[in-house]
Amino acid sequence: MENAVVQEIIEKQVLTVAKAVEDTIDEEISALDRLDLDDLEVLRERRLQQMKKMAEKRRRWMALGHGEYSELLSEKDFFAAVKCSDRLVCHFYRENWPCKVMDKHLNVLAKQHIETRFVKIHAEKSPFLAEKLKIVVLPTIALVKNTKVDDYVVGFDELGGTDEFTTEELEERLAKSQVIFFEGESSVNSSKATGQPKGSVRQSTNTNSSDSD
Numbered sequence: 449m450e451n452a453v454v455q456e457i458i459e460k461q462v463l464t465v466a467k468a469v470e471d472t473i474d475e476e477i478s479a480l481d482r483l484d485l486d487d488l489e490v491l492r493e494r495r496l497q498q499m500k501k502m503a504e505k506r507r508r509w510m511a512l513g514h515g516e517y518s519e520l521l522s523e524k525d526f527f528a529a530v531k532c533s534d535r536l537v538c539h540f541y542r543e544n545w546p547c548k549v550m551d552k553h554l555n556v557l558a559k560q561h562i563e564t565r566f567v568k569i570h571a572e573k574s575p576f577l578a579e580k581l582k583i584v585v586l587p588t589i590a591l592v593k594n595t596k597v598d599d600y601v602v603g604f605d606e607l608g609g610t611d612e613f614t615t616e617e618l619e620e621r622l623a624k625s626q627v628i629f630f631e632g633e634s635s636v637n638s639s640k641a642t643g644q645p646k647g648s649v650r651q652s653t654n655t656n657s658s659d660s661d
Contacts, residue, residue, distance in 0.1 A: 509533075509562050517551070517558035520569040523577050529567060535627050536592040539568035540583045546604065549611045550587040553618045560619075561628040591627040599625040 509515065512532050520526050520538075530536055539554055541547035551568065558566035571578050571586055581590060581597060589601040606621055607613035623630030 506562060509565075512565060513567075514565045515559060515562040517555040517566045517568070520567050523569075523574050526567075526569055526574070526577060529565060530592055530595050533565040533592075534594055535564040537564055537566045537622060537627060538590045538592060539566075540571040540574070540578065540581075540586060540588045540590065541568050542570065542572055542586050544586065546611060547587045550589070553613075553615045554589075556615050557619055557622070557628070564622075564628045589622075591622065591625045593625075593627060598627070 513529070514533070520529060526538065529538075537554065537557075539547070539550055541550070554566050554568070569577070571583050571588075577583070583590075585603045587603065590597050591599040591601070601607075601618075601621055604610060604613060607617050619628070619630060622628045
């Protein structure tokens with residue numbers, strides 16, 4: 449009889465402990481569920497803020513003339529554009545076939561890379577800039593980052609030496625200088641960039657000695 453009572457007491461204690469363990473596990477599972485939901489909410493809110501910031505950037509870029517390939521009518525316009533945009537691709541051109549080929553490709557890239565402003569300026573009507581930046585060969589593309597000319601693409605030498613280069617080849621060359629963002633396979637991470645020495649828009653140190661065409 450006594451053994452039966454002891455057994456009953458033990459069984460009740462075991463059940464009580466089991467119930468307590470079960471309740472604890474249930475609470476932990478609920479806590480984990482709540483944590484997951486909170487995490488998802490945090491991630492959702494963070495993503496929403498990122499999208500808002502990107503949308504605001506796009507609006508600002510478009511207001512500055514990004515997303516289209518436009519012509520600067522004066523040297524004053526060049527300096528104003530450099531001050532307003534962190535990244536700018538400027539084609540120094542004249543009315544010849546090679547420059548028209550470059551225009552065609554830059555017009556496409558301007559629409560694909562709104563993070564960068566794409567412009568062109570007539571070199572012969574911009575003598576101060578042409579002299580300051582040592583623009584000799586046309587076409588020459590000046591790649592400007594944070595108000596400074598960081599690199600150049602001179603003629604077609606880096607694009608296969610022919611006017612039959614593709615837009616993608618030019619895109620990769622611009623990405624190599626990190627003046628555009630490029631997510632495809634390219635040489636953008638190459639440690640050795642080609643082009644001319646860096647020069648300031650305000651005081652160029654470029655020493656290009658190429659012959660004029």
